[in-house]
Each structure stands twice: as C-alpha cells, then as structure tokens.
Amino acid sequence: MKQALTGNEAAAIAAKLARVKVISAYPITPQTAVVERLAEFVANGELDAEFIKVESEHSALSACIGAAATGTRTFTATSSQGLMLMSEMLFVASGLRLPIVMANANRSLSAPLSIWCDQQDSMAVRDSGWVQLYCENNQEVLDSVLQAYRVAEELLLPVMVCFDGFILSHTAEPVDIPGQAEVDEFLPPYKLPNPLDPCRPVTMGPVGVPECYEEFRCMLQEATRASKEKLIEVGRAFWKHFRRRYGLIERYRSNDADVLLLTMGSLGSSAKDIVDSYRKRGEKVGLVRVRSFRPFPVKELIDALGSAKAVSVLEKDVSPGSAGALFLDTAAAFINVKRAPLMLDFICGLGGRDVSSLHIREAVRAATRAAEIGEVRKAVRWLGLREKLVGLRI
Amino acid sequence: MSENVKSLVDVPTEEFLLPGHAACAGCGSTLALRLTLKALGKNTIVTIPASCVSVIQGPFPLSSIAVPVLNVALPATGAVISGMEAVFRFRKEKRKIVVLGFGGDGATADIGLQTLSGAFERGHGIVYVCHDNEAYMNTGIQRSSATPFGAWTTTTPIGRYGAGKRHFKKDMPAIFAAHRIPCIATASVAYPLDLMQKLKRAQAVGGPAYVHIHCPCPPGWRFPPSQTIKLARLAVGTGMWVLYEIENGDPSTLRITVRPSKRRPVAEYLRAQGRFQHLPEREIRQIQKFVDENCERLGLEVARAR
Known part of the structure; x- marks a missing residue:
C-alpha cells in the first residue's frame, strides 16, 4: 500500500511493523513525530507495546538496554543533542552486544543552537560500535529499520538508522508500506541467547581487566566487520520479500565515470539529478552513495571509485582540525591501493544550509579540474560558505 | 521462606552473595548487598551502576552474585530498571521477579538522581536500594552530596582554608517522599532484621520502593574494620541516622522502626571516626543542633543522654 509519509512517520510505522515490545524515547526536534506516532499506535491499540516516556535521552537508551537485556525487541529514536546525551550509553549498548535499533533524524549540534539538518550528530558517535545506515529517501527509512532488526538480532549489534532532519523527517513522499504478514515472514520473533x-x-557487563578488555573490543570489531556480509545477505532477503534492492553502497551511473561524487543521505537524490544533466551533455560524471557508514564498505568503495580520475566528497560534517569523516575514511580505504583517484572534500549543508545544484556543480567542476591537471591543490573546501560573513578567505 | 523476618529463625539461610568476593574487610555495603539479596530471594535481577559493588562482585569471568546481574553506567540505573520492569509488565510475567537497582550514594543522590526521579514518577514496580557509604569510595573517598557535614574526604581536605565538607547531607528519603511512591524506608546494616523486613515490604508493594541503607566504610571513614556494626549502631543511637518508613510520601504515615532508648551525643559517633577528627567543638555543636532538629522533625522524641 502506497501512502505519502514523512521520514518520521516511515520510521514509526517500521517500528510498529517490526512488532517492537518496548519503546523508550524522548522528544527532540526534528524527531518528535516518531515519538508522537508511536505513542498514538500504542494508545489506540495498533501496537501492543510498552512505551516508556522517559525524562531524557540518556534514560531513553538506558531503558532500552534494560529491556533488551531481558531479550525483548526495543526501539528508540533521537536526534542531535539527544544522541550526544545518549553517547555514554551507546557504548554500553554495543559493549553489552544488545541489538537495539534506533532512528536518528540527523541534526546539527549546539552551539550555536540549530535545529536544522547536518550529519555531525551521528558522525560524532561513529566509534560507538553501532552499525550506521544513512537513508536517501523515506522508503529507505522504513525499509532500513526493518532490515536493521535482522542485522542487529542476528549479530547482536545495535543499529542506528540515520535520515536527514527536515529534508526527510518532515517531507512527505510516497512510501510503499508492506503488509504485516509479509514483514512477519521477513522478521521472525526475537530471541536473545542469554x-x-x-x-x-x-x-x-562486569569489570573487564586489561587481560580481557581488548578481546571484547576485538570481538565487537569482528562482529561489525561481519555485519557487512550480513547487510548484503539481509538486503538480498529483503529483495526477495519486497522487491526493493539495498546494499552497502549505491552506484549511480558510476561504472565508466571519470569524475565521481561521493555522499550520504538525502544529498544522494540531488546529486543524481546533477549527474543526469552532465550525462546529457556526454560528460562521464557519476555518483556513489554510501548507505552503510559503519561498517565502512572499503572493498566496495575501492571497486566503485578506483577507476575514476577524481572524486568529490560531499558531506554534512567536519572534524575540526582535520576533514570530513566520509572523506577521511574513503581516503584511508585507498591507502594500500596502487591506483587511487584524486580526492576532494566538500564540507556543505551544515546547520540546515541548503545545498543547491550550483554547489554540487562546483564540486563536479573542481574534480574535473583536478583530473585535468592531475593534482589536488586544496583537498578540503567549504561549499556555499558566506565568506564575507566570517571574514575568511577559504 | 518466611514472608516476614521477625526473628533470626526467619532469616533465609540461602546466600546470593557468595564467598570469595573482593570487598574490603568490614565493608558495610557488602553486608547491605548480602542482606538485600537474602530478603528479596532468587527471583531477583539486580542492576548495578559503577560503584564498589562493580569491584566486589569480581571481574570477568568471575562473579560472586548468584542472581542475574546487569552492570551499567553510573547515572543509568533508574532508567535501566524501568526498561526491565516494562518487559515483565508487558509479558504479564507470572513469576514475581524483583527488578532491583542497587546503587551507591553517588549514583543515587548525585549523578543518577534524575533517572531515579523519572522512574519513581512513572511508577514502575521496582525496588531501589541506596547503599550509602557517604562518599565516592570506589574512586577513593571523594565527597558526594550524601557526605555529612564536616567530614574529611580527598576533595574536602583539611587545609589552611578548608576543614572537611561545608554542606549538610542531602535528604534523599525526603526527596523521594515528595514523589509519593508507596514505600520509602531507611535502614542500617546494624539492624539486619529491620532491614530485611523493610525489603520484604518493598518487594510486596508492587510500586516503586526506595530503601536507603546506611553502610559504614572502614577505609573511607577511617575506622578499624572490626567496628563497622558498632559504628552503624552508634549512628542510629545518636540520631545521626534515623530508621523509619513512609507510605505514599504521606508524613502522617511516618513510623520510626528503631527507637533508641536514650539518644547519645553525636560526639561519640564523630570521635570514633578518623574523618571527623579535625572537627572543632563549635562544629560538633553545629552537627548536634542539626541532628536534634532532624530528630524532632521525624518525631524521634527521646531525651538525649547527658
């Protein structure tokens, strides 16, 4: 059944379809509608679950931890400051290997206070041991939450489904809602081993002395690496059930491209339009969208980007004093590879700044220029920056 | 097992805190844990925030606690046990599983206060025990808001411009009484029958229950490990710690459960501990005044011994 859904509604409906038993969440813009919808589902009997209306995000995740430890399917949702407040418990959840699924409506971090979209929040917790999936549209939000439970429960790893605040969370678009029976077939009831x-x-979670702590971390690392195969396997199963394809990355007209854009989230769909317009003119421009940022798809990216001359990364986050996280990991993926494309990093869309077609074209032009001259003069740049406002020449 | 613990013969013989644990000699908190688990029995799941008990239970792969244990971060206990209790409510669990939080004074009165307040406000069927050793003992004796006035700790040192903690102990039972939860009680390791009776009641009420246990700490309070019970008893005997219970936060239900026949001067309690050795007479009088007022407020109307 197709229905016009916002990203928030898609996430809430997915949680309902997954038959979550305990929900624990705290409202924060732009995620609030997830909490409201789920509260309605529980109140009107559409969803048989306990909804714990906690007093903070720290408690939202803590309550999920308590519930998940008894072997129960749990769900939470947050954004921005909420995710930061949860960060202590993110590590506890992954360390305890509890398969909690969370929806995160990507939003920038204070200060200055901003409720608008960027991906700094989830990037700040990229090392927390959670699988991180980034969605391009609302259909993918719904589908990713369902897949997330399979991955989480089969590997005992928590999964975060990220979608851009407002751009997806508040924008309605047609979403195919699978039937409950089909979902039940795809997602069997959950049973925690211990x-x-x-x-x-x-x-x-007892004390892990130096003689064993490292082994626990290594097991987490190995499980997260294994989640690559699991994501692919679950993606295949999802295709069988629902006829929609998902992988670790999405390649769009990238096979023969000289110049590639690399991005995550909703920016993928804007970039596809730009790719099309270049292709119309016969220019070999393509796009690769990273869907799974953790685990990071090293092999897939080497395959997808390796034959291009230059890659422009478009990303809504920055590690001050270094570069954007997607750029850094992509660059690292090529460290021991003989043939690597030139790479440029474009920090853009922070705090809800619109990333227009002009900006994306600028990134394509810069990569084209780098490919021509065979070098990158400035690797990390900002797109759409009001330079006069900051008195900086970037 | 008897439903009430009226005399020693009613005390369950089963132990859920096993020998070989890693506690210091004379540890009050360990005794509190042992008695709590004895009273609540085998159908208990205990959630433990970072505390001395994290260490006492033993490191991986050892464990000296014979009921299921979930160790979590310092502020999280109230919320974690909320989630756990929600599961058993959702499952309509037939076994009477006790969802227990067992936190120190820091996890209760300071960093974990918000999550606990939230859990009590939402009315979860949980039992929360604060084992109060009156400072951050696991990190090596730093003041908490439950540290009494005047006490030396490593963050309230005795120096030219400081002489112990300058603030009075936070009144946690009163804070939770304001949440109107069905069961609030204070207890002491020196009065094990009273302690276990209170936990039995906490288990029976079905709503949030809070039991605050006074737990002397030999290394933190600076006294010999052989004196733990004596000091705990002296705290009650001087009115430094009052044993009572309150139902639904209603002051008219406040019932003193152990009434010393004659209240001793607080100086006897203070002088028995290294952490108060620096106190001038003036401050001992100040503490005596605070204790007198508190006892009067709680209705502990016994004459003070001279």
Whole structure:
C-alpha cells in the first residue's frame, strides 16, 4: 500500500511493523513525530507495546538496554543533542552486544543552537560500535529499520538508522508500506541467547581487566566487520520479500565515470539529478552513495571509485582540525591501493544550509579540474560558505 | 521462606552473595548487598551502576552474585530498571521477579538522581536500594552530596582554608517522599532484621520502593574494620541516622522502626571516626543542633543522654 509519509512517520510505522515490545524515547526536534506516532499506535491499540516516556535521552537508551537485556525487541529514536546525551550509553549498548535499533533524524549540534539538518550528530558517535545506515529517501527509512532488526538480532549489534532532519523527517513522499504478514515472514520473533532470567543467572557487563578488555573490543570489531556480509545477505532477503534492492553502497551511473561524487543521505537524490544533466551533455560524471557508514564498505568503495580520475566528497560534517569523516575514511580505504583517484572534500549543508545544484556543480567542476591537471591543490573546501560573513578567505 | 523476618529463625539461610568476593574487610555495603539479596530471594535481577559493588562482585569471568546481574553506567540505573520492569509488565510475567537497582550514594543522590526521579514518577514496580557509604569510595573517598557535614574526604581536605565538607547531607528519603511512591524506608546494616523486613515490604508493594541503607566504610571513614556494626549502631543511637518508613510520601504515615532508648551525643559517633577528627567543638555543636532538629522533625522524641 502506497501512502505519502514523512521520514518520521516511515520510521514509526517500521517500528510498529517490526512488532517492537518496548519503546523508550524522548522528544527532540526534528524527531518528535516518531515519538508522537508511536505513542498514538500504542494508545489506540495498533501496537501492543510498552512505551516508556522517559525524562531524557540518556534514560531513553538506558531503558532500552534494560529491556533488551531481558531479550525483548526495543526501539528508540533521537536526534542531535539527544544522541550526544545518549553517547555514554551507546557504548554500553554495543559493549553489552544488545541489538537495539534506533532512528536518528540527523541534526546539527549546539552551539550555536540549530535545529536544522547536518550529519555531525551521528558522525560524532561513529566509534560507538553501532552499525550506521544513512537513508536517501523515506522508503529507505522504513525499509532500513526493518532490515536493521535482522542485522542487529542476528549479530547482536545495535543499529542506528540515520535520515536527514527536515529534508526527510518532515517531507512527505510516497512510501510503499508492506503488509504485516509479509514483514512477519521477513522478521521472525526475537530471541536473545542469554537473557537476564532468574532461572539461569548470568552477569552482564562486569569489570573487564586489561587481560580481557581488548578481546571484547576485538570481538565487537569482528562482529561489525561481519555485519557487512550480513547487510548484503539481509538486503538480498529483503529483495526477495519486497522487491526493493539495498546494499552497502549505491552506484549511480558510476561504472565508466571519470569524475565521481561521493555522499550520504538525502544529498544522494540531488546529486543524481546533477549527474543526469552532465550525462546529457556526454560528460562521464557519476555518483556513489554510501548507505552503510559503519561498517565502512572499503572493498566496495575501492571497486566503485578506483577507476575514476577524481572524486568529490560531499558531506554534512567536519572534524575540526582535520576533514570530513566520509572523506577521511574513503581516503584511508585507498591507502594500500596502487591506483587511487584524486580526492576532494566538500564540507556543505551544515546547520540546515541548503545545498543547491550550483554547489554540487562546483564540486563536479573542481574534480574535473583536478583530473585535468592531475593534482589536488586544496583537498578540503567549504561549499556555499558566506565568506564575507566570517571574514575568511577559504 | 518466611514472608516476614521477625526473628533470626526467619532469616533465609540461602546466600546470593557468595564467598570469595573482593570487598574490603568490614565493608558495610557488602553486608547491605548480602542482606538485600537474602530478603528479596532468587527471583531477583539486580542492576548495578559503577560503584564498589562493580569491584566486589569480581571481574570477568568471575562473579560472586548468584542472581542475574546487569552492570551499567553510573547515572543509568533508574532508567535501566524501568526498561526491565516494562518487559515483565508487558509479558504479564507470572513469576514475581524483583527488578532491583542497587546503587551507591553517588549514583543515587548525585549523578543518577534524575533517572531515579523519572522512574519513581512513572511508577514502575521496582525496588531501589541506596547503599550509602557517604562518599565516592570506589574512586577513593571523594565527597558526594550524601557526605555529612564536616567530614574529611580527598576533595574536602583539611587545609589552611578548608576543614572537611561545608554542606549538610542531602535528604534523599525526603526527596523521594515528595514523589509519593508507596514505600520509602531507611535502614542500617546494624539492624539486619529491620532491614530485611523493610525489603520484604518493598518487594510486596508492587510500586516503586526506595530503601536507603546506611553502610559504614572502614577505609573511607577511617575506622578499624572490626567496628563497622558498632559504628552503624552508634549512628542510629545518636540520631545521626534515623530508621523509619513512609507510605505514599504521606508524613502522617511516618513510623520510626528503631527507637533508641536514650539518644547519645553525636560526639561519640564523630570521635570514633578518623574523618571527623579535625572537627572543632563549635562544629560538633553545629552537627548536634542539626541532628536534634532532624530528630524532632521525624518525631524521634527521646531525651538525649547527658
């Protein structure tokens, strides 16, 4: 059934379809509608679940941890400052290997206070041991939440489904809502191998002395690496059930491209339009969109980008004093590869700044120029910056 | 097992805190844990924030606690046990599982206060025990808001411009009484029957229950490990710690459960501990006044011994 849904509604409906048993969340713009919809579903009996209306995001995730440790399917949603407040518990959740699924409506971080979109929030917690998926549209939000439970529960890893605040969270577009029976077939009930139960006492999360802590971290790293294959496998199963294809990355007219754009999230769809306009003129421009940022698809990116002359990364985050996170990881992917494309990083769209077609074209032109001269003069640049406002010449 | 713990014969013989744990000699908190688990029994799941108990239970792969344990971050306990309780409510769990939070004074009165307040406001069927050793003992004796006035800690040192903590102990039972939860009680490791009776009641009420246990700490309070019970008893005997319970936060239900026949001067309690050795007479009088007022407020109307 197709229905016009916002990204928030898509996330809430996906949680309902996944038959979550415990929801624990705290409202924050632009995620609030997820919380409201789920509260309605529970109140009108559409969803049989306990919704714990907690007093903070720290508690939202903590309550999910308590619930998940007893072997129950849980869901939470947040954004921005909320994700920052959760950050301590993000590490606890992944360290305890609890398969919690979270929707994160990407929003910038204070200060200055901004409720608008960028991806700095989830980038700031990229090392928390959560699988991170970034969605291009609302259909992908719904589908990714369903897939997230399969991946999470089969590998005992928490998964964060990220979608751009306002751009997706508040924009309605047609979304195909799968039937409950089909979802039940795709996503069987959840059973944790060693839940907290007085019949069989276990201790979770005790002190890990230096002789064993590193091994726990390594097991987390290995599980997250294994989640690549799992994401692909679950993507295939999803295709079988629902006829929509998902992988670790999405390639768009990239096979023969000399110049490639690389991005994540909703920027993917804007970039596709620009790619089309270049292609019309016969220019070999393409796009690669990273859907899974953690695990990072190193092999897939080497395949997808390796034959291009230059790559422009468009990303809504920055690690001050360094560069954007997507650029850094992509550059690192090529560290031991003989043939690597030139790479440029474009920081853009921070705090809700519109990324227009002009900006994306600027990134394409810069990559084209780099390909021509065979070098990159300035690797990290800002797009759409009001230079006069900051008195800087970037 | 008896439903009430009226005398020693009613005390369950089963142990859920096993020998070989890593506590210091004379640890009050360990005794509190042992008695709490004894009273609540095998159908208990305990959530433990970072605290001395994180260490006491033993590091991976050892464990000295024989019921399921979830160790979590310092501020999280109230919310974690909320989530756990929600699951059992959702499942309509037939076994009476006790969802227990067992946190120190820092996890209760300071960093975890918000999550606990949230859990109590939402009315979860949880039991929360604060084992109060009156400072951050696990990190090595730093003041908490539950540290009493005048006490030396490593962050309230005795120096030219400082002489112990300058603020009075935060009144946690009163704060939670304002949440109108069905069961609030204070307890002491020196009165194990009273302590276990209170936990039995906490278990029975079905709503949020808060039990605040006074737990002397030999290394933190600077006294010999052999004196733990004596000091805990002296705290009650001087009125420094009052044993009572309140239902639904209603002051008219406040019931003193252990009434010393004659209240001793607080100086006896203070002088028995290294952490108060620096106190001048003036400050001892100040503490005595505070304790007198508190006892009067709680209705502990016994004459003070001279």
